[in-house]
Amino acid sequence: MYYEPGVTPHGLPHDPFKSCVVPRPIGWISTVDSHGRHNLAPYSQFQNVTFNPPIVMFSANQNTGGQRKDSVRNAEETGEFVWNMATYALRDAVNKSAEELPHGVDEFEHAGLVKLPSRKVKPMRVAGSPIQFECVYLNTLRFPGVPPMGTADVVFGRVVAIHIDDEVIDGQGMLDILKIQPLARMGYFDYTFVDNKFEMVIGGNNSALLAGLEGSPDKAKAAAQR
Numbered sequence: 465m466y467y468e469p470g471v472t473p474h475g476l477p478h479d480p481f482k483s484c485v486v487p488r489p490i491g492w493i494s495t496v497d498s499h500g501r502h503n504l505a506p507y508s509q510f511q512n513v514t515f516n517p518p519i520v521m522f523s524a525n526q527n528t529g530g531q532r533k534d535s536v537r538n539a540e541e542t543g544e545f546v547w548n549m550a551t552y553a554l555r556d557a558v559n560k561s562a563e564e565l566p567h568g569v570d571e572f573e574h575a576g577l578v579k580l581p582s583r584k585v586k587p588m589r590v591a592g593s594p595i596q597f598e599c600v601y602l603n604t605l606r607f608p609g610v611p612p613m614g615t616a617d618v619v620f621g622r623v624v625a626i627h628i629d630d631e632v633i634d635g636q637g638m639l640d641i642l643k644i645q646p647l648a649r650m651g652y653f654d655y656t657f658v659d660n661k662f663e664m665v666i667g668g669n670n671s672a673l674l675a676g677l678e679g680s681p682d683k684a685k686a687a688a689q690r
């Protein structure tokens with residue numbers, strides 16, 4: 465099949481676009497507003513952008529009333545947000561925290577979650593989530609779209625502190641992803657989680673290239689000096 469989004473119909477019972485980019489990691493984003501009220505929401509339009517320094521982004525459409533979402537408002541207002549790793553074990557809380565509640569309502573409480581303080585920023589961390597990034601707001605890229613929800617605010621932040629539960633670091637000092645079972649969003653109302661993995665290394669022994677692939681600034685520097 466072939467179609468041109470917004471121009472020609474796809475002809476399917478459900479729009480296939482979001483099912484084409486799968487699985488998507490979930491940015492479970494906590495923020496506070498200028499009154500110190502807590503907010504938490506999942507964003508599957510989420511990614512790391514680079515690693516040295518580490519930068520992440522989440523992309524928020526407008527809410528059903530055509531307004532900027534609370535996570536964006538708060539990150540812009542206070543200059544901070546926290547990314548929490550969403551896991552299969554926390555899937556119901558992730559889902560509950562996505563309900564469209566009035567500004568100022570605390571989704572931690574709504575989803576029955578316990579808050580953990582952060583070290584460098586005010587937004588709280590989700591207890592039970594094995595990894596969190598404390599982030600400082602960098603900027604927002606706004607992509608105008610079709611109302612009410614089409615316009616997207618892509619929020620970028622620099623990761624200034626990282627928490628990793630020691631329980632998910634294995635004997636080789638690597639993250640035990642199969643133990644973490646990261647939750648990922650697919651299309652429609654479908655999800656998946658990571659329950660298998662395999663290893664593959666770029667050929668050619670280019671140590672700088674491999675350091676970049678691994679995301680290791682120290683190894684990249686050492687390789688460049690050789």
Ligand SMILES: Cc1cc2nc3c(=O)[nH]c(=O)nc-3n(C[C@H](O)[C@H](O)[C@H](O)COP(=O)(O)O)c2cc1C
Pocket residue numbers: 490503504505506507508509510523524525526527532533534535536558559561562563564565649
């Ligand atoms: C798993 C999951 C992923 C989501 N991903 C996005 C997303 O990438 N962008 C978006 O605008 N909304 C997304 N949503 C919907 C938001 O979480 C929802 O609109 C939420 O109420 C926003 O909260 P906030 O206004 O407190 O930021 C997602 C919902 C779920 C359950």
